[in-house]
Amino acid sequence: MACDLWLVPLVDVLAHSPENPFRDDLDRYNGVLAQYGLPPVPVNPYVPGFSGDVETIAAFDYDSLHFLRRAYLLGLTGFEVTPVDALGSDYEQLLEMFEATAEQSHLVWHFDHAGAYVPVDFAVPLVADELLAAGGPLGSSQGLLRELQAVAPLLGIDPLNPPAPTRPLGPTPLEQPFGPPIDDFQHPYARERHAWAGLYSAATRSVTQSSMIVFA
Template identity: 40%
Template structure:
């Protein structure tokens, strides 16, 4: 089992899974209701979308996202460099992430590891809907635009070049690095590329990112 990240979710369900399509309609409607309850903009999820994702890992262990979150939290302090892990996060790493998450401001940090939604709506901060709102992931709603902003912050500390965005050549390099277990940042590179691609398409096509 691992985390899979999808864009064009409703369109895919409509084409391939009638029962899943009905569930996706209901789930995304709950997300829009939660946004409306906070007097925030909503969006209309397309039922047909052209999703062109560059090669990346389709799924990865749930734990991998924590390594990218650690890198992001460290990057906020603008260190001279980013120390790699030895494949394990320390108690200090977890404390830093918990402290930053408590600010309730980060789209990357304030989100479920296993399920949930990022919407193609530019939100300054994530939305914390009621747990009984029908929004997966405990009611946490992130913004695809906000997620991209945070990925831009951590990118240079992972050796990722944005000029001003992620080029095809750089995306291919990151994909290769993600599969190289000798690379001390292979987990971070894997998750960075998967999230970048999902957020890029989400913003361009007006479709939500769905964690499953």
């Protein structure tokens, strides 16, 4: 299975529009942020020349995302990070053994094909009944960026010279394969790097340009 990463610009012409398809989501996120004593999702004035369009910034398959989450958890818990050809029961055991640790990770504790990251800095993913009913925990783009920077050296990645994300030519069907790019396919951590590149590009843009990241 594959997914696209969308960037939703947080500008007033989009966020305050009655036709904004993310309006209910933003209201829900702001309500949960307030419950945790955090500021609302930042919405900026529109600047002429800046596109307020939703943008598909990257795509990857979910296996690659789970490979990346596995590598991050192994590094975080002190285990050796080694390449694998397929996800097996050891990944499920890792999640079970370190469930409390996983629940504190913006990278790991995020529902597949749902949920969002917002450019508000908070330590751990936010969980509330209204979030779980509508898409899963809410992540921080800043928190996701920190975790991606932490796992990068384990995958042979220099965050100052990151690999480019793989952009889809059109909407990616859920069942469509979307593996690592050919020029990186022989790398032992090709799958991890594939998901890392997409998430890192999205998180960087989210923080610097005030956008929301949405899985679709």
